[in-house]
Every structure is written in structure tokens, then in C-alpha cells.
Amino acid sequence: MTSRRTGRRTRRRVAGALAGVVLGPGLLAACSGDPVEEYCAEVEDQRQPLSDVADAGGPTALLEALPAFEELQGASPTDLRDDWDVVVGRLTALDDALAQAGVDPATYDAEEQADDLGEDDRTAVESAARQLATPEMVRALEAVQQQARDVCGTSLTL
Incomplete structure (x- = not known):
């Protein structure tokens, strides 16, 4: 059984990874400052x-x-x-x-x-x-x- 905290961290990591794939490294680098x-x-x-x-x-x-x-x-x-x-x-x-x-x-x-x-x-x-x-x-x-x-x-x- 997964705790709510672990589930949120997993969702955040997946969302971050998807943002990287969808937005592309060029856009992320340009926004990185x-x-x-x-x-x-x-x-x-x-x-x-x-x-x-x-x-x-x-x-x-x-x-x-x-x-x-x-x-x-x-x-x-x-x-x-x-x-x-x-x-x-x-x-x-x-x-x-x-x-x-x-x-x-x-x-x-x-x-x-x-x-x-x-x-x-x-x-x-x-x-x-x-x-x-x-x-x-x-x-x-x-x-x-x-x-x-x-x-x-x-x-x-x-």
C-alpha cells in the first residue's frame, strides 16, 4: 500500500518527466535562466x-x-x-x-x-x-x- 505522500511524489516526478518530453529540452533550457x-x-x-x-x-x-x-x-x-x-x-x-x-x-x-x-x-x-x-x-x-x-x-x- 502506498502512502499519499509517496503517491504525490511519484505523480510530480511523472509530471516533470512528461513536461520535459512535451516541452522539449530547448524550451526548458531557455527558461532555466x-x-x-x-x-x-x-x-x-x-x-x-x-x-x-x-x-x-x-x-x-x-x-x-x-x-x-x-x-x-x-x-x-x-x-x-x-x-x-x-x-x-x-x-x-x-x-x-x-x-x-x-x-x-x-x-x-x-x-x-x-x-x-x-x-x-x-x-x-x-x-x-x-x-x-x-x-x-x-x-x-x-x-x-x-x-x-x-x-x-x-x-x-x-
């Missing part, structure tokens, strides 16, 4: 736009990638958030410094035009640009690329 799955979906969404920016190359490639990086930062799991904060924060600082100085990143040449800027603007732009070449920035870029390859199975061209 798994941060890694959500991040990997965003990595896949941003892969082509980042590849296009990288293929175009040029000195403004990282700034042109900033919107994609912001999307990835927003979707990133907590263990990767610090790295994305470094990448997005430093690129945003440079973008802001250039905008404040009234400089078009696509045409700005620091060697020829730096003297045309006011001292505060020149210092801000130069400081922000130097922050893109620090070991911390390089490590953060490498970490987000490694995570995309290892966890998501997708290469990001940065």
Missing part, C-alpha cells in the same frame, strides 16, 4: 559583428566593437564580470575622452593633432589610450576570449 547558457547565446550573437569589426581593422576597431562588448558584459556570468568591466570600462573612458575633446577617433592622429587639443583634453585622451595597452587590459581580453572558447565553444575575434 542559466547565466552561462545566456552568456554563450550572447557570445554567439556577437561573434559575427566582432569578426566584421576585426576584419575591417584599423585604429578604431576596439571602439567600434564597444557596443558588442557592452552586450557581452551585460550577459556575462559573475566569474567573468570583472574582466568585461575592465574591457568595457577602459574603452568607454577612451571614447568619452575623445568625445569630450571633440575628436573623431577615425581621423585622429595623436602624433600630429595632440598639440591642437587643450592640455586637459590631451592628457585625458593619452591617459585613456595608455590604459588599453596595460597588462590588466591584455589579461582581461585574453580571459574573455578563453572563456568563449572553453565554455561556449565559440571563438571571439577581438
